[in-house]
Amino acid sequence: MSSVDDGIGRLRNAASHFLSVANAAATAARSVAAPVTGPWSRFRQWLKLGLPKGLYARALLIIIMPMVVLQSVVAFMFVERQRSLVTYYLSSAVTQELATLIDVYKSYPQGADRAQLRRIAQERLGLTVDFLPETQLPPPGPKPFFSQLDVALSDEIRKQIGLPFWIDTIGRSSILEVRVKLDDTVMRVFVRRADAQGFNSWIFLLWMVVTSLVVLTIAILFLRNQIRPIVRLADAAEAFGKGREAPNFRPRGAREVRRAAAAFLEMKTRIERAIEQRTTMLAGVSHDLRTVLTRFKLELALLGDSPELDAIKKDVDEMAGMLEAYLAFARGDLGEQSAPTDIAAMLEELKADTERHGRSASVAFHGQPEVTVRPAAFKRCLANLVSNATRFASTVSITGHRDHRWLTVTVDDNGPGIPPPLREDVFKPFLRLDDARNQDEGGTGLGLAIARDIARSHGGDIALGDSPLGGLRATVRVPV
Numbered sequence: 001m002s003s004v005d006d007g008i009g010r011l012r013n014a015a016s017h018f019l020s021v022a023n024a025a026a027t028a029a030r031s032v033a034a035p036v037t038g039p040w041s042r043f044r045q046w047l048k049l050g051l052p053k054g055l056y057a058r059a060l061l062i063i064i065m066p067m068v069v070l071q072s073v074v075a076f077m078f079v080e081r082q083r084s085l086v087t088y089y090l091s092s093a094v095t096q097e098l099a100t101l102i103d104v105y106k107s108y109p110q111g112a113d114r115a116q117l118r119r120i121a122q123e124r125l126g127l128t129v130d131f132l133p134e135t136q137l138p139p140p141g142p143k144p145f146f147s148q149l150d151v152a153l154s155d156e157i158r159k160q161i162g163l164p165f166w167i168d169t170i171g172r173s174s175i176l177e178v179r180v181k182l183d184d185t186v187m188r189v190f191v192r193r194a195d196a197q198g199f200n201s202w203i204f205l206l207w208m209v210v211t212s213l214v215v216l217t218i219a220i221l222f223l224r225n226q227i228r229p230i231v232r233l234a235d236a237a238e239a240f241g242k243g244r245e246a247p248n249f250r251p252r253g254a255r256e257v258r259r260a261a262a263a264f265l266e267m268k269t270r271i272e273r274a275i276e277q278r279t280t281m282l283a284g285v286s287h288d289l290r291t292v293l294t295r296f297k298l299e300l301a302l303l304g305d306s307p308e309l310d311a312i313k314k315d316v317d318e319m320a321g322m323l324e325a326y327l328a329f330a331r332g333d334l335g336e337q338s339a340p341t342d343i344a345a346m347l348e349e350l351k352a353d354t355e356r357h358g359r360s361a362s363v364a365f366h367g368q369p370e371v372t373v374r375p376a377a378f379k380r381c382l383a384n385l386v387s388n389a390t391r392f393a394s395t396v397s398i399t400g401h402r403d404h405r406w407l408t409v410t411v412d413d414n415g416p417g418i419p420p421p422l423r424e425d426v427f428k429p430f431l432r433l434d435d436a437r438n439q440d441e442g443g444t445g446l447g448l449a450i451a452r453d454i455a456r457s458h459g460g461d462i463a464l465g466d467s468p469l470g471g472l473r474a475t476v477r478v479p480v
């Protein structure tokens with residue numbers, strides 16, 4: 001027995017050591033982080049508040065952010081540069097055609113309406129050429145704010161032709177207009193915008209966005225499958241903490257998650273085995289002692305009646321009672337399954353029991369009464385508290401309250417209460433304060449120890465305090 005207790009003690013020591021180390025690390029981290037104030041800490045604060053809390057959302061963000069940044073940079077650097085380069089090449093080519101036409105016009109005599117030149121321009125170059133009767137260029141039109149085409153075409157005309165000119169590249173129309181002042185006339189040329197300007201990049205961008213969306217959808221689906229085992233592991237650990245089973249839990253997912261799950265399962269088995277070993281061992285010891293005690297009683301009975309023996313008999317009876325209680329506890333708590341239980345009805349039953357003992361009792365419950373607990377164990381926990389109150393007081397009040405996280409049951413009485421320094425001690429097994437108060441009615445001193453054990457195995461605890469009724473208030477709190 002001592003080796004099991006030693007083992008549990010060591011586990012507990014290791015856990016508290018781990019907690020203290022973690023606390024120290026956290027304090028150190030805080031003290032290192034503390035001197036950093038100003039914009040950096042404000043940024044971190046903002047990051048902390050602004051970042052999503054869930055792993056799923058965070059992982060998605062980690063995937064999406066680089067993708068968006070990368071694509072934006074690629075789109076800007078590659079597409080825009082390419083486009084402006086192509087625009088320069090095309091403008092240069094169009095200007096070469098214009099220069100050729102002007103050279104032909106100047107070098108070879110033309111008919112009155114320059115029909116030959118216009119035909120060649122139209123058929124061979126796809127340019128619509130007119131020769132206007134006026135000899136002046138119109139005043140320069142408004143320049144577009146930022147147009148590569150306008151800049152590139154103007155540059156090229158200035159470079160290659162070197163005559164006064166006027167261009168109109170504004171508007172969404174597919175035709176550009178260029179006028180060049182010649183000696184006796186103004187040549188007007190209509191150029192198709194597509195001949196002078198680089199391709200439009202919106203199709204490229206559309207493709208990029210669509211592909212990104214497809215890739216993202218696939219990433220989201222895969223990611224969800226990766227996160228699910230972690231969520232399951234968290235659920236299983238939570239259920240175990242509340243003393244419930246997670247029957248379908250199996251290690252799944254990525255290697256690291258699988259390892260964590262396997263480690264959790266192993267730890268769970270070890271803890272369960274340690275608890276079971278302790279309980280069966282104590283049950284065994286109690287059982288053996290009971291056999292000896294029974295023999296003892298028999299021998300005492302054979303010795304007949306005498307005042308000296310009465311005291312011994314009373315002690316033996318008390319010892320038998322203690323063992324009986326312990327055996328009941330050790331037997332009763334093994335293997336009970338959690339189930340949704342109507343706590344309000346349970347409290348009503350406890351009230352009826354109290355009234356049967358001739359005490360006045362009241363009960364109240366707030367919230368949804370159905371809670372998943374181990375019903376018999378949880379009832380024994382509450383019954384122990386209520387029976388204590390019944391023993392010491394004339395009025396008992398039981399209140400249940402359930403919210404989204406906790407089920408809280410309070411048992412108030414108007415008895416003598418327990419002085420604050422002793423409130424932790426009374427949870428120790430076999431400890432009774434009764435001796436001074438009422439020697440005959442004393443129990444075994446196991447009630448509160450058992451109640452706390454049950455509350456803790458549900459992931460909760462019991463606290464003692466002052467009751468508004470004047471006596472003791474016992475509060476049980478378990479997670480729902």
Ligand SMILES: Nc1ncnc2c1ncn2[C@@H]1O[C@H](COP(=O)(O)OP(=O)(O)OP(=O)(O)O)[C@@H](O)[C@H]1O
Binds near residue numbers: 392431442
């Ligand atoms: N409501 C209460 N008012 C005053 N004292 C109490 C109250 N509840 C418990 N105590 C004190 O705490 C001690 C321990 O209580 P506990 O329930 O563990 O043992 P017990 O009631 O003596 O025995 P058992 O419950 O096993 O029959 C009791 O002996 C009693 O002195």
Ligand SMILES: [Mg+2]
Binds near residue numbers: 384387388443446447
């Ligand atoms: Mg008791």
